[in-house]
Amino acid sequence: MTRPRSSVLLVVAVLAAVALIVPHTTSFAILIVTRVLAFSILVMSLDLLLGFTGLASLGQAAYLGVGAYLTAILAARYQIGLGYDFWLVIALGVIGGAALAAVFGLLALRATGVYFLMITLALGQCVWGLAYRWNSLTGGDNGINLPHRPKFGIDLADPVVFFYVVFGFFALSLLIMYTLVRSPFGRSLTGIRERELRMKILGYNTWLHKYLAFVIAGAFGGLSGVLWAHTAGIVSPDNVVLTTSVDALLMAVLGGSGTLVGGVIGAGVVLFIREYLSTLVHWWQYVLGGVYVLVILYLPGGLMSIPERVRQWRAAQSGASGASNFATMGR
Amino acid sequence: MTGNLVRRLWLPPLAAGLLLGVQVAPAAAQQELHIGIIAPVTGIFAQVGADMLNGFKMYLEQTNSNFAGIKVVPIIEDSQGKPDLAVTKAKKLILEDHVQIIVGGVLATEGYALAPVSTAEKTVYISSVTAADDLTQRQLGNYPYFVRTSWTSSQPNHPLGQWACDQGYKKVAAIAADYAFGYESLGGFQKAFEDCGGKIIQKIWPPIGTKDFGPYIPTIKSDADAVYSLMVGPMTLQFPKQLRQSGYTKPIIGGSVSYDEASLPFMGDEVIGDVSAEQYSAALQTPANQTFVKNYRAKYGKVPSYFSESNYTTALMIDDVMKEIGGKWPGSEAFIAKLLALKVDAPRGPVSLDDMRNPIQNIYIKKVEKTKLFGYDKPELWDVVVKTYPNVSQFWTYGKDAFLKQPVYSRDFPPCKYCE
Numbered sequence: 031m032t033r034p035r036s037s038v039l040l041v042v043a044v045l046a047a048v049a050l051i052v053p054h055t056t057s058f059a060i061l062i063v064t065r066v067l068a069f070s071i072l073v074m075s076l077d078l079l080l081g082f083t084g085l086a087s088l089g090q091a092a093y094l095g096v097g098a099y100l101t102a103i104l105a106a107r108y109q110i111g112l113g114y115d116f117w118l119v120i121a122l123g124v125i126g127g128a129a130l131a132a133v134f135g136l137l138a139l140r141a142t143g144v145y146f147l148m149i150t151l152a153l154g155q156c157v158w159g160l161a162y163r164w165n166s167l168t169g170g171d172n173g174i175n176l177p178h179r180p181k182f183g184i185d186l187a188d189p190v191v192f193f194y195v196v197f198g199f200f201a202l203s204l205l206i207m208y209t210l211v212r213s214p215f216g217r218s219l220t221g222i223r224e225r226e227l228r229m230k231i232l233g234y235n236t237w238l239h240k241y242l243a244f245v246i247a248g249a250f251g252g253l254s255g256v257l258w259a260h261t262a263g264i265v266s267p268d269n270v271v272l273t274t275s276v277d278a279l280l281m282a283v284l285g286g287s288g289t290l291v292g293g294v295i296g297a298g299v300v301l302f303i304r305e306y307l308s309t310l311v312h313w314w315q316y317v318l319g320g321v322y323v324l325v326i327l328y329l330p331g332g333l334m335s336i337p338e339r340v341r342q343w344r345a346a347q348s349g350a351s352g353a354s355n356f357a358t359m360g361r
Numbered sequence: 362m363t364g365n366l367v368r369r370l371w372l373p374p375l376a377a378g379l380l381l382g383v384q385v386a387p388a389a390a391q392q393e394l395h396i397g398i399i400a401p402v403t404g405i406f407a408q409v410g411a412d413m414l415n416g417f418k419m420y421l422e423q424t425n426s427n428f429a430g431i432k433v434v435p436i437i438e439d440s441q442g443k444p445d446l447a448v449t450k451a452k453k454l455i456l457e458d459h460v461q462i463i464v465g466g467v468l469a470t471e472g473y474a475l476a477p478v479s480t481a482e483k484t485v486y487i488s489s490v491t492a493a494d495d496l497t498q499r500q501l502g503n504y505p506y507f508v509r510t511s512w513t514s515s516q517p518n519h520p521l522g523q524w525a526c527d528q529g530y531k532k533v534a535a536i537a538a539d540y541a542f543g544y545e546s547l548g549g550f551q552k553a554f555e556d557c558g559g560k561i562i563q564k565i566w567p568p569i570g571t572k573d574f575g576p577y578i579p580t581i582k583s584d585a586d587a588v589y590s591l592m593v594g595p596m597t598l599q600f601p602k603q604l605r606q607s608g609y610t611k612p613i614i615g616g617s618v619s620y621d622e623a624s625l626p627f628m629g630d631e632v633i634g635d636v637s638a639e640q641y642s643a644a645l646q647t648p649a650n651q652t653f654v655k656n657y658r659a660k661y662g663k664v665p666s667y668f669s670e671s672n673y674t675t676a677l678m679i680d681d682v683m684k685e686i687g688g689k690w691p692g693s694e695a696f697i698a699k700l701l702a703l704k705v706d707a708p709r710g711p712v713s714l715d716d717m718r719n720p721i722q723n724i725y726i727k728k729v730e731k732t733k734l735f736g737y738d739k740p741e742l743w744d745v746v747v748k749t750y751p752n753v754s755q756f757w758t759y760g761k762d763a764f765l766k767q768p769v770y771s772r773d774f775p776p777c778k779y780c781e
Contacts, residue, residue: 058453065449162540165771171540171569172473172493173444178481262445264474269445305449308439315403 073293075250081288084223089154095270097255127252173266286332397454416669420676430688469493515549522553548770
């Protein structure tokens with residue numbers, strides 16, 4: 031982030047372009063982009079932990095699951111969340127995700143590194159186990175169908191309207207998380223990622239910082255779940271299974287962790303290949319695998335490190351041609 | 362700085378435009394019937410998906426994709442075994458490819474996910490595999506555009522329960538995959554078996570995907586006369602092998618797909634003598650089936666499974682409806698009405714649909730034997746038919762109204778009265 035202002039401008043410009051272009055594409059493209067945006071909120075929430083706090087969680091799908099199951103159960107059983115009370119369900123999803131993270135955080139944050147990974151994995155699987163076995167509540171393996179998308183003045187069943195609603199939540203989430211990571215609180219999270227012991231010595235309550243980050247990530251996970259449930263209209267244990275958590279982690283790494291926007295790009299690339307390219311060619315899995323391998327081999331910083339790479343390459347080129355580059359290198 | 366920014370700005374919108382602007386084929390022409398097929402081409406159910414698609418494609422090739430003058434355009438989409446992706450793909454098929462019919466779905470959860478889409482989009486959805494009982498029972502009312510050409514999970518298990526009782530088995534221990542398909546299969550078996558005087562003395566629920574049955578096998582009660590097993594996917598190969606290796610010698614009665622031809626060619630000789638029940642057997646000794654098996658095997662190198670036959674027959678039924686109507690798409694409602702009135706002679710035998718839109722068909726009790734069939738020169742494992750229950754409906758002998766009064770079979774229904 032050498033030049034934050036131009037980066038922000040760029041992101042805003044791309045978002046504006048997406049908001050303007052997407053509604054004029056095909057209905058399938060709108061649906062896919064909507065899914066990408068909804069899932070991106072989960073990936074960004076994970077990036078808050080992975081990229082900014084240094085906590086690799088393998089159980090992030092649990093919070094998506096809470097939001098999604100909450101939405102589905104309320105809608106299918108009590109008809110709640112299909113009108114203006116959609117906003118209530120959004121709030122409940124956020125609170126539910128945060129509450130679950132508040133409980134899981136107490137357990138998971140006792141560990142670090144690979145042990146943290148394993149505990150979050152186990153906790154995530156507990157949620158999956160509940161979704162899979164608690165038939166009377168969750169419908170077991172069959173899952174729950176949502177009756178229809180909410181309707182209040184505007185009808186979310188319209189793909190374009192739903193796209194704009196999800197887009198709004200996405201942009202808001204991005205804004206909040208961006209503000210968060212650039213706040214003093216966010217800076218101290220980065221400090222913890224870099225060297226927790228030093229932060230402790232400096233007098234920071236590092237556990238509390240990590241705990242808060244964990245709960246905030248859970249809240250956004252819950253929000254993502256509410257929106258995700260409405261994209262396909264079905265919630266099943268497949269949404270909370272380990273591979274969904276792994277997907278989120280891979281997307282964050284693929285795009286470039288510690289950048290927030292990287293997670294969005296990662297989600298976009300993976301979901302585009304898996305859901306769009308798979309309708310065109312049958313060898314999409316090779317493309318997906320190839321992208322993973324190439325990024326890990328040549329772009330350890332993820333796709334977001336491409337501009338930096340190009341800049342370095344240019345600097346090396348102009349350096350070779352004899353020009354002095356001290357100024358740019360100093361930045 | 363500004364120039365740099367401009368240079369950096371043009372790329373992403375261009376990329377976005379490229380990604381999103383890709384338009385898929387134009388709307389259906391008049392003389393084409395677009396059929397969307399949703400099957401798992403990748404993932405752990407890929408073998409099943411291949412069997413499904415091969416069955417459907419074989420019928421299209423035999424008819425040159427010409428259904429009463431209309432050209433059939435199949436559009437295959439990969440659900441990857443995920444329900445929400447199945448929905449996404451179904452919407453793509455309906456909104457962009459303008460398909461008139463959607464066929465497919467494997468898992469119960471895909472069926473439950475796709476049926477509401479068919480209602481919302483007023484598009485015919487034919488389930489050629491998905492067996493979840495309630496789709497054609499207590500929930501059918503929600504899905505006016507849904508028809509099933511395959512079976513309900515419990516349908517072959519009712520006759521199997523009767524058959525086990527007729528063999529003189531008094532007590533049976535059951536082990537079944539822990540999800541709706543397992544509950545409904547075992548539920549049907551238990552209901553018929555206990556109504557006839559048998560006793561299910563134990564229910565064991567290994568999770569779906571279990572490969573090591575070591576923790577479960579020793580708990581099987583020794584006073585059981587036989588074991589009922591309901592396995593899916595890779596579990597079908599592991600369970601009989603491990604049970605026999607443990608020294609168990611009593612009969613195994615398998616529910617439906619436990620010994621289906623999707624897995625049978627990959628099994629060892631230890632399964633010889635095991636019994637199962639299904640609406641299809643590749644070893645069925647009818648001229649129609651013999652031709653079907655030989656053609657299929659010559660083409661795809663494998664004996665057809667029920668997954669293949671079911672999709673072949675689905676294509677056949679669509680063709681028959683089109684012939685009757687005279688080669689013009691009549692609209693969803695009229696198509697379904699004609700389909701429901703249809704009677705076909707499929708490789709599996711005579712098939713017609715009941716008023717709850719599920720097939721009435723023969724159920725075959727099958728015993729695995731190593732034998733030579735249809736002139737193939739090597740002895741192989743075949744599901745040889747030992748008894749046929751003709752024209753079995755999803756309600757067995759209970760009658761529709763009485764049957765629908767009871768809840769859908771679940772882990773707790775019917776209750777295990779004789780479990781200790």
